[in-house]
Amino acid sequence: MTDAEIRALILELIGEIAPEADLASARDQDDLREAFDLDSMDFANFVVALHDRLGVNIPEVHYNRLFTLERAIDYLRDAVAQ
Amino acid sequence: MSAPQTNPTATRITYREACKQALREALLADSRVFLMGEDIGRYGGCYAVTKGLLKEFGEERIRDTPLSESAFVGAGVGAAMAGMRPIVEIMTVNFSLLALDQILNNAVTIPHMSGGQFAIPLVIRMATGGGRRVAAQHSRSLEGWYAHIPGLRILTPATVEDARFMLKGALADPNPVIIFEHVMLYNMESDLSSDVTEVDIARAMTHRPGRDVSLITYGGSLSKALQAADALAADGIEAEVIDLRVLRPLDTKAILESVSKTRRCVIIDEGWRSGSISAEIGMRIVEEAFFELDAPLRRVCSREVPIPYAAHLEDACLPQTATIVAAARELVRPT
Amino acid sequence: MPALGADMEAGTLVEWLVKPGDRVNSGDVIAVVETQKGAIEVEVFQTGVLSDILVPVGERVPVGTVLAQIDGAERATPAPAAEPVITPPPIVAPRKTPPLRAVVAPRVGRLKVTPAARRRAAALNVDIATIVTGSGVEGSIRLADVESAGAAPVRAAAKRGLDLSQMRKAIAAAMSRSKREIPHYYLTETVDLSAASTWIERFNVDKPPVERILPAVLFLKAAALALREQLRLNGAYENDAFVPSSNIHVGWAISLRGGGLIAPAIRDADKKSLAELMGAMRDLVERARRGNLRSSELTSPTVTVTNVGDRGAESVTGIIYPPQVSIVGFGRVVARPWVVDGRIESRPLVTVTLAADHRATDGHIGGLYLAAVARLLQEPEKL
Structure with a gap:
């Protein structure tokens, strides 16, 4: 998967969780939780959705690697590649 | 309800002079009319209303009485029963309590208890109200008490015009009528139109139309209410000022019409609040115009103490323009 | 119309999920009503055949209004003894019972509303509970408040979903009442x-x-x-x-x-x-x-x-x-x-x-x- 595809997927999934979110405003370094007002349950659902779509296992201890777009793209690129 | 009338061909006279002209007119018009009271003849009346009348009409018709309210009011009742048209002056309402038995037990009951065989066409005039720095025993406003009594008509002329013409209607009434003249009004000067020759003694009068709040008052408080309306107007609040004129029978229709329009009401009554005519007015509004109200009713009354002698305390006790303004403003624009 | 919150006075019926003749069981969702808290699914607590719909879609009715009638209604399961006291009032009236008076939920934490305002609100069909602040004496809701609420544009046809401004008002009412009482x-x-x-x-x-x-x-x-x-x-x-x-x-x-x-x-x-x-x-x-x-x-x-x-x-x-x-x-x-x-x-x-x-x-x-x-x-x- 290309970074652009991962980025698009992340935003799509967030869009499903937070339909009000202004996805176009997303910047790579922003904390997604802050930018889109995601609480713990939203974030858990986000991980569930990533798991379903990409088939990657994301241990709980790795959740913090998904907090920004930039880091999430890095993390997921590697995870998918494995 | 009638509207105030203005006329360019008016003469300027005092309220006192208007009262006197009314008496003169009555004495000239009907030989059955005579005046009775303490110091009304030689002295000219404690408020000088009858000054000069003794000389003009003589002792038969301008009768100085002993200092006994019970006796001379009782004599008035008897004279009225016998077909005369007595006008009895009691110096002030404070002293009228001595004649209360004659008024309450005789004057108003005899027409009923005689099955209508006797009429009592008696007119009693008395001064009322505070503001003259004459202390508790000379400053009460008990007209509301008298308005409690069926069988009496209670008039409270607040204008020169009413002082001049209400007497004629009172004399024409076959039942006892009491006219309350507020002590602070005697020196008031006003234009009297030459084409007004009579007034009714049944209806309230709107002195100033307004849409935001009704100021309902009578007698000595009318001028304060009008000043309050001016002050409120400067603030963009349009107050409607109603002069009741007659406390019994009350012109309930006029009250309800005004309140139904403005939906807010301040009642200004120089009587004490508890059990006052203002309480009666408020109750009628609640009984008959409850659903029109858009704010609680408010009253500006005298403080519930014997009226003090000291000027600043007396002023603090009586309804004043500023307190009326504050009450009205609070209803229209709560802070 | 069930009371779906301490301060609810009325709700708008936005959707019927059953039609006359349908069999309904206790626990079924039969309708959707719009409240300040969004569109809420209304459940039925009887079993029987729905015979009559009494409140059409789009109508706003006070809490306690009978929405529909069920023939042969039997209370499916009696409420457990210690069920919360806030159980909703009956939503569906069994037929052939004495005429039901609307059960109006007692309003607690009274609003101050002037008589004139209350009457105008009824005439304009304005829900007084939605007026958050009164401009009258002691914060009372007065005529002008009702008239400005009545003049507000009527919301587009009720839809399922949330109206956050309405919810804000509901929260304001409930929380104010809480802090007051x-x-x-x-x-x-x-x-x-x-x-x-x-x-x-x-x-x-x-x-x-x-x-x-x-x-x-x-x-x-x-x-x-x-x-x-x-x-x-x-x-x-x-x-x-x-x-x-x-x-x-x-x-x-x-x-x-x-x-x-x-x-x-x-x-x-x-x-x-x-x-x-x-x-x-x-x-x-x-x-x-x-x-x-x-x-x-x-x-x-x-x-x-x-x-x-x-x-x-x-x-x-x-x-x-x-x-x-x-x-x-x-x-x-x-x-x-x-x-x-x-x-x-x-x-x-x-x-x-x-x-x-x-x-x-x-x-x-x-x-x-x-x-x-x-x-x-x-x-x-x-x-």
Whole structure:
């Protein structure tokens, strides 16, 4: 998967969780939780959705690697590649 | 309800002079009319209303009485029963309590208890109200008490015009009528139109139309209410000022019409609040115009103490323009 | 029309999910009504055949209005004895019974409305409860307030979903009433979460994401179980009396993006497993945000639990949702120095708070309750 595809997927999934979110405003370094007002349950659902779509296992201890777009793209690129 | 009338061909006279002209007119018009009271003849009346009348009409018709309210009011009742048209002056309402038995037990009951065989066409005039720095025993406003009594008509002329013409209607009434003249009004000067020759003694009068709040008052408080309306107007609040004129029978229709329009009401009554005519007015509004109200009713009354002698305390006790303004403003624009 | 909240006066019928002739069973959702809290699914508590629909779609009716009639209605299951006192009034009238008068929910926390305003509101079909601030004497709602509310553009045809401005008003009404009427007392307890955190980590480590649980679930369970020990914090205070409930239906506070808050019930939270609670929580959050809750979920909570989550403040001092008598708050989990056996260690801590109605309980009960929550969180495996 290309970074652009991962980025698009992340935003799509967030869009499903937070339909009000202004996805176009997303910047790579922003904390997604802050930018889109995601609480713990939203974030858990986000991980569930990533798991379903990409088939990657994301241990709980790795959740913090998904907090920004930039880091999430890095993390997921590697995870998918494995 | 009638509207105030203005006329360019008016003469300027005092309220006192208007009262006197009314008496003169009555004495000239009907030989059955005579005046009775303490110091009304030689002295000219404690408020000088009858000054000069003794000389003009003589002792038969301008009768100085002993200092006994019970006796001379009782004599008035008897004279009225016998077909005369007595006008009895009691110096002030404070002293009228001595004649209360004659008024309450005789004057108003005899027409009923005689099955209508006797009429009592008696007119009693008395001064009322505070503001003259004459202390508790000379400053009460008990007209509301008298308005409690069926069988009496209670008039409270607040204008020169009413002082001049209400007497004629009172004399024409076959039942006892009491006219309350507020002590602070005697020196008031006003234009009297030459084409007004009579007034009714049944209806309230709107002195100033307004849409935001009704100021309902009578007698000595009318001028304060009008000043309050001016002050409120400067603030963009349009107050409607109603002069009741007659406390019994009350012109309930006029009250309800005004309140139904403005939906807010301040009642200004120089009587004490508890059990006052203002309480009666408020109750009628609640009984008959409850659903029109858009704010609680408010009253500006005298403080519930014997009226003090000291000027600043007396002023603090009586309804004043500023307190009326504050009450009205609070209803229209709560802070 | 059921009362779906302490201050609800009326609702708009937006959708019928059944038609005359349909058989309905107790528990079925038969209609959708719009309230200040969004579109709510209305359940039926009878079984029978729906014979008549009395309120058409689009009509706004006061609470207590009969919406439909059911032939041969039998009360499916009588309400359990200690069901929360806030059970909704009957929604569906059995036929061939004496004429039903509209059951009007008693309004508590009176609004001051002038007589003229009240009459105009009726004429303009303005719901006085939606007017948040009155401009009249003592904050009363007066004619001008009703007229400006009546002049506001009529909202587009009712749709399912949330109207946040309406919800704001509902929150304002309920919270103002709470602060006006309920003498709150507040207690705080700091709880070491080491055991719970470690336990959750282990619980989640080999599970797929969908089966993992959040610390909030432990909080919810501990809060619910501790209530079993202090039932006087669980129930409703109405008509000057506290009525305890033996069922622990936790209103779970869910904040909505864009503002707004709703606390639908997780029924019998003390009896559900952690996995069930996680599922219930996930479902409620999703439906709350869609504006898709059921009537009973709004009326049945006997207590509220609010959890600020990992982006919230360290502690939360709640406002009780009337007629409930307590609200339990969990702050953000933070690492802080903590004295263990005379030594200072870094520990994950959570601040647990209780706001409770002093008319129903005293601080001693509240203290015992928080101690129980703290104790339960030390043994997460037993939750």
